[in-house]
Amino acid sequence: MTSVEGADRQLERIFPTGVTMLRAVAAARWLTWLWMAAVVFVAATRRVDQTLDSDTSGADTAFRQPVIAWLCVGAVLMMCIAATVALRVDPSRLMRPAFAIVEGGIALTLSVIDGWVFDQGHVFETSQSLATQYPLIAMATVGLTFGPWIAAAVGTLVGPAEAWAAHLNQFGPWSLRHTFSIVATSIFFAAAGALFGWFSQLLRRVEGEIADRRAKDEVGRVLHDTVLQTLALVETRTSDNDPELARAARDADRDLRRFLFGAASRERHTLESLLRSTIERVTAHHDVNVTINVLDDGCRATPEAQAALAGAIGEAVTNAIKHAAATRVIVFAETDERGEVFASVRDDGIGFDRDKVRAGRGLDGSITARMTDVGGRSTVTSTPGSGTEIQMWTA
Amino acid sequence: MTNAPDNTDQPRIRTVLADDHAIVRAGMRSELGDRFDVVGEADDAEGAIDVINARQPDLVVSDLHMPRGGGLAVVEACALVCPIVILTVSEAERDLLDAVAAGAAGYLLKNSPIEDVRASLVAAADGEPVFSPSLAALVLGEFRRMAKASDANPLTDRERQVLQLVARGHTYKELGTELTISPKTAENHVRNILGKLQLSRRSDLVRYAVQHGLD
Numbered sequence: 001m002t003s004v005e006g007a008d009r010q011l012e013r014i015f016p017t018g019v020t021m022l023r024a025v026a027a028a029r030w031l032t033w034l035w036m037a038a039v040v041f042v043a044a045t046r047r048v049d050q051t052l053d054s055d056t057s058g059a060d061t062a063f064r065q066p067v068i069a070w071l072c073v074g075a076v077l078m079m080c081i082a083a084t085v086a087l088r089v090d091p092s093r094l095m096r097p098a099f100a101i102v103e104g105g106i107a108l109t110l111s112v113i114d115g116w117v118f119d120q121g122h123v124f125e126t127s128q129s130l131a132t133q134y135p136l137i138a139m140a141t142v143g144l145t146f147g148p149w150i151a152a153a154v155g156t157l158v159g160p161a162e163a164w165a166a167h168l169n170q171f172g173p174w175s176l177r178h179t180f181s182i183v184a185t186s187i188f189f190a191a192a193g194a195l196f197g198w199f200s201q202l203l204r205r206v207e208g209e210i211a212d213r214r215a216k217d218e219v220g221r222v223l224h225d226t227v228l229q230t231l232a233l234v235e236t237r238t239s240d241n242d243p244e245l246a247r248a249a250r251d252a253d254r255d256l257r258r259f260l261f262g263a264a265s266r267e268r269h270t271l272e273s274l275l276r277s278t279i280e281r282v283t284a285h286h287d288v289n290v291t292i293n294v295l296d297d298g299c300r301a302t303p304e305a306q307a308a309l310a311g312a313i314g315e316a317v318t319n320a321i322k323h324a325a326a327t328r329v330i331v332f333a334e335t336d337e338r339g340e341v342f343a344s345v346r347d348d349g350i351g352f353d354r355d356k357v358r359a360g361r362g363l364d365g366s367i368t369a370r371m372t373d374v375g376g377r378s379t380v381t382s383t384p385g386s387g388t389e390i391q392m393w394t395a
Numbered sequence: 396m397t398n399a400p401d402n403t404d405q406p407r408i409r410t411v412l413a414d415d416h417a418i419v420r421a422g423m424r425s426e427l428g429d430r431f432d433v434v435g436e437a438d439d440a441e442g443a444i445d446v447i448n449a450r451q452p453d454l455v456v457s458d459l460h461m462p463r464g465g466g467l468a469v470v471e472a473c474a475l476v477c478p479i480v481i482l483t484v485s486e487a488e489r490d491l492l493d494a495v496a497a498g499a500a501g502y503l504l505k506n507s508p509i510e511d512v513r514a515s516l517v518a519a520a521d522g523e524p525v526f527s528p529s530l531a532a533l534v535l536g537e538f539r540r541m542a543k544a545s546d547a548n549p550l551t552d553r554e555r556q557v558l559q560l561v562a563r564g565h566t567y568k569e570l571g572t573e574l575t576i577s578p579k580t581a582e583n584h585v586r587n588i589l590g591k592l593q594l595s596r597r598s599d600l601v602r603y604a605v606q607h608g609l610d
Binding site: 228327 | 416426460506509559564
């Protein structure tokens with residue numbers, strides 16, 4: 001894996017808890033192999049005195065094909081060793097399709113030849129088949145690699161495999177109970193495969209999200225510590241003697257912040273994103289410092305009321321910039337217990353005398369009317385020389 | 396921001412600056428003006444702690460993200476020596492809450508207008524808690540969430556009002572006029588709010604620990 005693309009794909013496939021799961025599966029595979037070896041060993045020793053209890057078939061069946069049985073034990077041992085080595089060297093190999101296909105194939109083959117290697121009367125009677133828990137291991141591997149659907153599909157094949165095994169074992173007579181047993185086996189393994197697949201998909205998604213968030217935080221922190229620091233300084237130091245540079249720095253600062261912190265909130269159509277985008281629009285190309293504080297949890301104002309409020313706030317900010325010559329504007333909005341919104345736009349501009357400026361500055365038309373149209377209200381507090389505050393309520 | 400520090404008869408505020416960017420320290424030093432006397436500088440947390448202990452300043456202005464511990468380490472080590480104001484670009488809620496919990500006297504944003512920073516730092520040196528409007532809104536939001544989660548809002552109505560006014564950009568003086576209380580009382584409210592925040596952060600941690608069996 002030298003190409004970047006290859007490395008990326010590997011990262012995407014293999015996720016940290018995935019490795020933990022692969023380890024658990026590898027351990028379970030070794031246990032299964034031990035169990036299988038024990039089963040085969042016990043059955044092989046039984047061959048010697050087979051003739052003594054030819055009646056008591058069932059639980060005590062011996063081998064017709066001991067060599068094949070030992071070959072099967074060897075095959076599973078190879079899988080165990082391969083998995084252990086791969087875990088050491090490169091765990092992602094265990095999640096390649098080839099490995100899962102081989103494992104699924106071995107599990108089904110074991111289930112089928114179970115009926116062939118044992119003496120007649122083995123199937124449906126013994127508690128221990130040749131495959132033991134190996135199909136379950138295969139379900140885990142297939143689920144991890146291919147996801148729930150394919151794992152479920154492979155799981156349903158285990159039942160037919162056992163039916164085939166019964167055929168090879170010259171089983172008869174066939175009754176409803178046996179059909180039922182086959183169907184139950186299929187359902188069990190399909191469910192197991194689906195569960196493993198679903199669970200690993202879930203883990204993978206969660207981890208992906210965590211990783212994305214971490215990466216974003218990291219980028220944000222780096223930009224914070226470097227670029228934003230410098231921009232803030234440029235903004236502060238040039239505001240008197242080079243307003244153009246200060247404005248450029250402020251724009252860059254705002255764009256960067258919007259990129260870093262705004263993307264997530266803009267995806268949702270919240271009151272906050274609505275207000276922010278409105279204010280963003282009216283302050284574009286203006287040299288003004290706008291602080292936006294919005295607490296919009298539990299907002300139950302109608303969309304019309306929210307739109308009206310956003311429009312009114314936009315007007316208020318525009319007024320502050322264009323007419324009041326403000327350098328700072330603070331926009332605050334919060335929901336009350338009923339879910340209605342209170343908003344305030346405050347500036348440090350020249351202010352005005354309410355008595356002298358009647359319907360001026362578009363206040364009555366653009367702000368008061370907007371709010372009253374949706375059943376809200378607004379008030380204006382201003383003193384010449386010490387700024388203006390416009391307060392608005394949606395209800 | 397009319398109360399510019401032009402009173403030359405007052406003693407200058409002996410200040411230590413801690414920031415890992417030399418250019419930021421240089422900028423701060425030149426912008427702080429006559430009211431401040433920069434008696435020490437440091438470019439990491441450990442250096443800052445040493446300088447503060449050696450110079451015993453009246454005020455520390457510290458960045459949050461610095462090598463070897465960051466601003467939090469400085470606050471934890473030296474909060475009792477003198478007021479420490481965090482001056483940062485970080486508007487992250489956790490950073491603010493952690494700084495307050497550690498005992499910072501204030502938390503200001505680097506993109507605040509320099510007159511505001513200056514006025515806030517003078518206030519902080521006098522022992523006032525300083526808070527910029529966006530951070531007041533953040534704290535208000537934190538308490539709202541806590542109220543929703545635990546069914547008990549530890550803020551009184553008056554404290555809530557104070558917080559809302561700060562979030563709307565009122566100074567302590569204006570706040571006093573608005574609520575017809577003295578600026579000193581307004582300041583006390585803010586101090587109480589910060590105290591509660593610190594407390595609630597701790598109970599948050601305890602709750603988290605119990606929930607996750609880490610106690």
